[in-house]
Amino acid sequence: VDTRFGHLHALRTIRDEGDVVIVIDQTQLPHRLIERRLTCLEDAAEAIRAMQVRGAPLIGAAAAYGVALALRRDAGDASLERALATLAATRPTAVNLHWAIARMRERLAPVPPAGRAHTALNEARALCAEGAATNHAIGEHGLALIEALVRSKRRRVNVMTHCNAGWLATVAYGTALAPVYAAQASGIETHVLVSETRPRNQGLLTAWELRQAGVPHTLVADNAAGYLMRQGAVDLVIVGADRIAANGDAANKVGTYLKALAAQDNGVPFYVAAPGSTIDWECPEGDAIPIENRSGDELRSIVGLDSRGRPARVQLAPGDTGVDNPAFDVTPARLITGMICERGTLPPNALRAAFEPVAPMHG
Amino acid sequence: VDTRFGHLHALRTIRDEGDVVIVIDQTQLPHRLIERRLTCLEDAAEAIRAMQVRGAPLIGAAAAYGVALALRRDAGDASLERALATLAATRPTAVNLHWAIARMRERLAPVPPAGRAHTALNEARALCAEGAATNHAIGEHGLALIEALVRSKRRRVNVMTHCNAGWLATVAYGTALAPVYAAQASGIETHVLVSETRPRNQGLLTAWELRQAGVPHTLVADNAAGYLMRQGAVDLVIVGADRIAANGDAANKVGTYLKALAAQDNGVPFYVAAPGSTIDWECPEGDAIPIENRSGDELRSIVGLDSRGRPARVQLAPGDTGVDNPAFDVTPARLITGMICERGTLPPNALRAAFEPVAPMHG
Numbered sequence: 130v131d132t133r134f135g136h137l138h139a140l141r142t143i144r145d146e147g148d149v150v151i152v153i154d155q156t157q158l159p160h161r162l163i164e165r166r167l168t169c170l171e172d173a174a175e176a177i178r179a180m181q182v183r184g185a186p187l188i189g190a191a192a193a194y195g196v197a198l199a200l201r202r203d204a205g206d207a208s209l210e211r212a213l214a215t216l217a218a219t220r221p222t223a224v225n226l227h228w229a230i231a232r233m234r235e236r237l238a239p240v241p242p243a244g245r246a247h248t249a250l251n252e253a254r255a256l257c258a259e260g261a262a263t264n265h266a267i268g269e270h271g272l273a274l275i276e277a278l279v280r281s282k283r284r285r286v287n288v289m290t291h292c293n294a295g296w297l298a299t300v301a302y303g304t305a306l307a308p309v310y311a312a313q314a315s316g317i318e319t320h321v322l323v324s325e326t327r328p329r330n331q332g333l334l335t336a337w338e339l340r341q342a343g344v345p346h347t348l349v350a351d352n353a354a355g356y357l358m359r360q361g362a363v364d365l366v367i368v369g370a371d372r373i374a375a376n377g378d379a380a381n382k383v384g385t386y387l388k389a390l391a392a393q394d395n396g397v398p399f400y401v402a403a404p405g406s407t408i409d410w411e412c413p414e415g416d417a418i419p420i421e422n423r424s425g426d427e428l429r430s431i432v433g434l435d436s437r438g439r440p441a442r443v444q445l446a447p448g449d450t451g452v453d454n455p456a457f458d459v460t461p462a463r464l465i466t467g468m469i470c471e472r473g474t475l476p477p478n479a480l481r482a483a484f485e486p487v488a489p490m491h492g
Numbered sequence: 493v494d495t496r497f498g499h500l501h502a503l504r505t506i507r508d509e510g511d512v513v514i515v516i517d518q519t520q521l522p523h524r525l526i527e528r529r530l531t532c533l534e535d536a537a538e539a540i541r542a543m544q545v546r547g548a549p550l551i552g553a554a555a556a557y558g559v560a561l562a563l564r565r566d567a568g569d570a571s572l573e574r575a576l577a578t579l580a581a582t583r584p585t586a587v588n589l590h591w592a593i594a595r596m597r598e599r600l601a602p603v604p605p606a607g608r609a610h611t612a613l614n615e616a617r618a619l620c621a622e623g624a625a626t627n628h629a630i631g632e633h634g635l636a637l638i639e640a641l642v643r644s645k646r647r648r649v650n651v652m653t654h655c656n657a658g659w660l661a662t663v664a665y666g667t668a669l670a671p672v673y674a675a676q677a678s679g680i681e682t683h684v685l686v687s688e689t690r691p692r693n694q695g696l697l698t699a700w701e702l703r704q705a706g707v708p709h710t711l712v713a714d715n716a717a718g719y720l721m722r723q724g725a726v727d728l729v730i731v732g733a734d735r736i737a738a739n740g741d742a743a744n745k746v747g748t749y750l751k752a753l754a755a756q757d758n759g760v761p762f763y764v765a766a767p768g769s770t771i772d773w774e775c776p777e778g779d780a781i782p783i784e785n786r787s788g789d790e791l792r793s794i795v796g797l798d799s800r801g802r803p804a805r806v807q808l809a810p811g812d813t814g815v816d817n818p819a820f821d822v823t824p825a826r827l828i829t830g831m832i833c834e835r836g837t838l839p840p841n842a843l844r845a846a847f848e849p850v851a852p853m854h855g
Contacts (some may be wrong), residue, residue, distance in 0.1 A: 159809065322816075325791060327690055327713045333809050340810075347814045348791055350690045352714050352747025356680075356821035359749070380630075384715025386722070390753040420719070428688060428711055431794060433806025443796025443806050446522065446696050451710045456678070458719035 133297060142488055143182065143257065148201060150194040152183045153435025154296060159337035160432070160440050167191075170199035170212050177219040177226070181327070184298020185371045186198040186260055189225035192216040193256045196233045204245040205377065217460040221419045222380055222457045228406040228473060229256060261301035263404045271308020271367065271402060272315060272472060274467075278364050279317060286312075286364045288323040289354065292382035293334040294369025294402065295435050296342075304402040305367040306335070308469065313344055321346040322363060324354055326382060328427040328454060334360040340414030351384050355391040366392050367469070370403040377477025378415025379403075383455050389464035401460070406482045415459035481486035505660055506545065506553050506620065508613065511564060513557040514696045518660060522700035523795065525802045530554075533562035533575050540582040542587070543692070547661020548734045548770060549623055552588035555579040556619045559596045560612035567608040572600060584782045585743055585820045587735040591769040592619060622665035626767045629834040634671025634730065634765060635678060637830075637837060641727050642680060649675075649727045652685040652717065655745035656697040657765065659705075659730025667765040668730040669698070671832065676707055684709040685726060687717055689745060691790040691817060708753040714747050729755050730832070733766040738838025740825030741778025742766075746818055752827035764823070765832040768847045778822035788815025 138142045140162075143152050150167040156179060165181055167173050176182050190442045199212035205273045211228050220226060237245050264386055278286045292298075294305035302310055312319050321339055323346050326332040332348060339346040343395030349357060366388055370379040379385075379401045392399035412418050429450055435441035446452075462477035471485045503525075506515050513530040519542060520526045528544055530536050536558030539545050545554045562575035576593050583589060599615045601606050610840050641649045655661075657668035665673055685703055686709050689695040695711060702709040712720060720726055729751055733742040742764045743746075755762035775781055792813055798804035809815075825840035835846045 136496070152702075153648045309732060325690060327688060327715055330808065336809060336813055342815075345814075347816050348788070348809060349816050350714075350746065350791060352690055352745075352750065353818055353821075355749040355753065355818065356746055356818050357816070362816075382715075382718055383713065386718040387715065387750040388753060390718065390757055391750060394753055425711070430711060431796065431806070431808070433794065435804065435806055441798065441804070441806055443794070443798055445693065445794070445796045445803055446699060450699055451708075453710050453712050453716065453720070454727075455716050455719050458716075458722070471640075 136376070136460050142187055142300060143194065143195060145254070147250070150198060152176060152182050152191065153297070154289060154379065155183055155334060156181050157440070158297070158332045160434050164448045167194070167198060169202065170195055170215060174197055174215050174219050177216070183331070184293060185223035185225040185369065186264070186299040186404060188220065188223050188255050189229035189406065190253070190260060190300050192226050192229045193233055193253035196230070196237070197246065197253045200246040200249045202243040206242070207244065220421060222371045222421045224409040225406050232256065257300045260404070263471040264299055264302035264307045265302060267304055267402050267404065267469050268302055268307030268311035270474050271400070271469045272311040273366065274400065274469070275308055275312045275317060275319060282364060285318055285320055287322060287362055289318050289324065289357070289363045289366045289388065290335060291324050291368045291385050291388055292326045293331040293338070295335055295338045297334050297338050298369065304369040304404065307402065308367060309344060310342065313342065317346065320449070322357060323348050324351045324388070325349070325353055326384065331382070354388045358391045358395040358397050363397050366397060366399045367402050370407050371403045371457055372412065372416060372418050373401070373403060373408045373468070373480065374412040374414045375410050375481060376414045377465060377468070377480055378418070379460050379465060380415065380418045380420065380457045381460065386460045387456040389460040393464050398466040400469050400474070401463060401465055402466050403471055405472065408480055408484055410485060415461060418459055420458070421452045421456040423456045425454050427454055453461070505550055505663060505693045506557065508557060508617070510613070513561060515539060515545050515554065516660070518546055518547070518697060519544050520803070521660070522696045523797050530557070530561060532565065533558055533578060536561055537578050537582050540579070546694070547656060548586035548588040548732065549627070549662040549767060550593035551583065551586050551666065552769065553616070553620050553623060553663050555589050555592045556596055556616035557788045559593070559600070559611065563609040563612045567605040568834055569605070572608065583784060585734045585784045587772040588769050595619065617701045623662060623767070625668060626834040627662055627665035627670045630667055630765050630767065630832050631665055631670030631674035633837050634763070634832045635674040637728065637763065637832070638680060638682060643839045645727060648681055648683055650683050650685060650725055652687065652720070652726045652729045652751065653698060654731045654748050654751055655689045656694040656701070658698055658701045660701050661732065662695050667732040667767065669814065670765065671730060672707060673705065676705065681708065685720060686711050687714045687751070688712070689747065689803050690714055693775065694745070702739055717751050721754045721758040721760050726760050728758060729762045730765050733764045733770050734820055735775065735781050736764070736766060736771045736831070736843070737775040737781060738771070738773050738844060739777045740828060740831070740843055741822050742828060743778065743781045743820045743822050746821045749821040749823045752823040756827050761829040762827060763830050763837070764828055764830050768833055771847055773848060776822060781822060783821070784819040786811070786817045786819045788817050790817055791815050
């Protein structure tokens with residue numbers, strides 16, 4: 130059942146009513162605001178696969194809820210393992226998915242089947258609440274960077290971002306946009322340069338949520354990032370991450386690496402904002418991060434609103450056009466000024482000292 | 493009057509029937525192949541402004557023909573100057589436009605008005621013929637680079653390009669694609685990585701013309717360029733140019749600079765293919781090149797084919813979304829491996845020695 134909303138303030142990216150998990154269908158945004166009701170494991174897995182829920186932190190939350198939905202029907206060991214495996218196979222790059230799955234396994238395996246469904250729901254809720262708190266902390270640490278720039282530039286700060294690492298990509302606040310929202314809450318106005326983010330145009334999600342929040346922003350083509358930095362139009366870049374290797378190399382939406390190169394060439398600070406759960410200690414460096422390749426149809430056709438305001442798909446290139454469509458790229462740690470995490474803003478090579486002892490999920 | 497074509501082999505990007513100049517309306521490609529008949533100065537100026545004709549060399553040819561059309565009606569000094577000024581104001585960045593206008597002025601000013609229309613038509617035809625010969629030479633010089641790569645790699649060479657600097661952007665052969673076509677004529681198969689080139693998607697023009705020519709190619713998002721280079725999927729980059737400063741800095745379609753940065757970071761050779769008429773000796777460096785800013789509607793909406801195969805525009809972002817849309821950027825000479833010109837492949841700092849003495853159009 131789809132539901133249409135007139136009032137945004139009641140919305141959350143993910144919430145539950147016990148036996149139903151309710152998400153915003155992000156494939157319909159910015160054209161339509163529609164919720165989807167997930168009632169079983171396959172609903173949750175398909176929502177992640179089809180990118181109805183997207184953004185590394187939100188994928189993790191949806192996977193946790195997916196386990197809870199699966200266990201409502203059958204809480205035996207086989208069902209639990211099947212749920213964990215099904216969810217783990219949905220998307221390859223974002224490690225928060227695997228982090229959430231590992232956390233659910235660790236929490237649920239020792240619980241007798243009769244108590245698992247209840248425990249799983251509580252754990253999914255806890256994971257969401259912690260995610261919100263984590264992102265709030267990221268916002269506060271990022272705010273300090275923005276405040277310092279406001280003091281030195283004595284004018285409004287221009288933040289460039291890529292893809293959507295805002296409220297929509299997380300349970301709350303966002304990662305890359307959390308500092309922008311924290312600034313707004315402190316009465317500091319920023320201006321966000323939103324790159325379109327082809328081929329799935331998640332920049333339009335970012336523009337949509339910034340508009341809802343009343344944050345000034347400007348949409349630009351991905352191609353314009355270098356020119357704008359060279360013109361001095363960008364004070365800092367903040368992006369999210371889908372997986373950070375132990376050495377600080379960061380996988381994020383394809384095109385991030387190009388922005389990092391342009392930032393370095395123009396002396397613009399380049400930050401990655403992500404929770405500690407994005408770090409994969411088993412990946413020694415970026416080249417070990419699996420990169421998802423998605424359907425060429427993402428470039429061959431596109432959905433917009435037709436002249437009557439209805440969503441309509443149009444074909445941009447013939448259906449048999451050969452396409453290569455990697456969804457992520459890796460930004461080497463050498464191009465990253467700092468990681469904005471819940472424990473502060475750290476140089477990429479300080480992640481291990483800050484996080485590893487207390488987050489040994491993968492070893 | 494629009495004309496639809498079934499047979500491509502009879503097509504040229506620009507040709508004349510004496511009193512009419514016929515161009516392909518490139519705003520309709522790749523969806524429809526339609527010609528436009530230009531009969532007066534304003535037709536020609538509007539075709540350039542609206543990008544029905546586009547690509548620096550083709551804009552120059554269209555401007556030359558525009559002068560010829562203007563003089564058919566009134567060949568007096570005032571009419572000539574008005575035509576030159578109208579055409580010069582159509583688009584700011586491509587210097588070939590100004591080069592063609594200067595050439596027409598130089599050729600026509602000494603001619604008595606009675607003979608000007610005839611002279612202008614002949615000069616426009618000569619400029620087109622020379623453009624074709626120039627691009628043929630660019631193809632031969634670029635072919636040598638491809639042959640060397642085939643010898644060292646012992647496999648098919650992968651060429652990445654940006655925007656459309658092919659046959660469609662010129663009178664014939666193209667600039668960046670001329671080496672690819674020269675390779676094909678020599679029996680050497682290349683594979684072209686075609687970047688989409690947002691916001692106007694001229695990469696789809698490149699894919700269309702490569703398909704017509706039977707050249708293997710793959711469409712990729714602009715954002716994917718860095719990832720693909722890092723994966724070793726690109727052997728060399730060849731792009732065109734709209735204006736080259738005296739120091740070798742090159743303005744080209746926005747996003748070119750990002751590709752050049754990625755090429756440097758991955759040790760991929762980066763070439764700019766352009767005729768000598770693209771060099772502006774009055775621009776000491778890239779920062780002096782005027783960069784066109786185009787309508788934000790280029791990002792807010794897009795034309796594709798609807799489910800019945802008819803061209804249809806869909807809205808991607810609300811009409812009041814703020815957009816910044818620079819159409820070009822500047823790649824510093826330090827990032828350019830070589831300039832493939834009609835006089836050979838030259839390091840950027842060798843342009844002056846190769847060209848200036850014989851092309852003192854601007855000083």
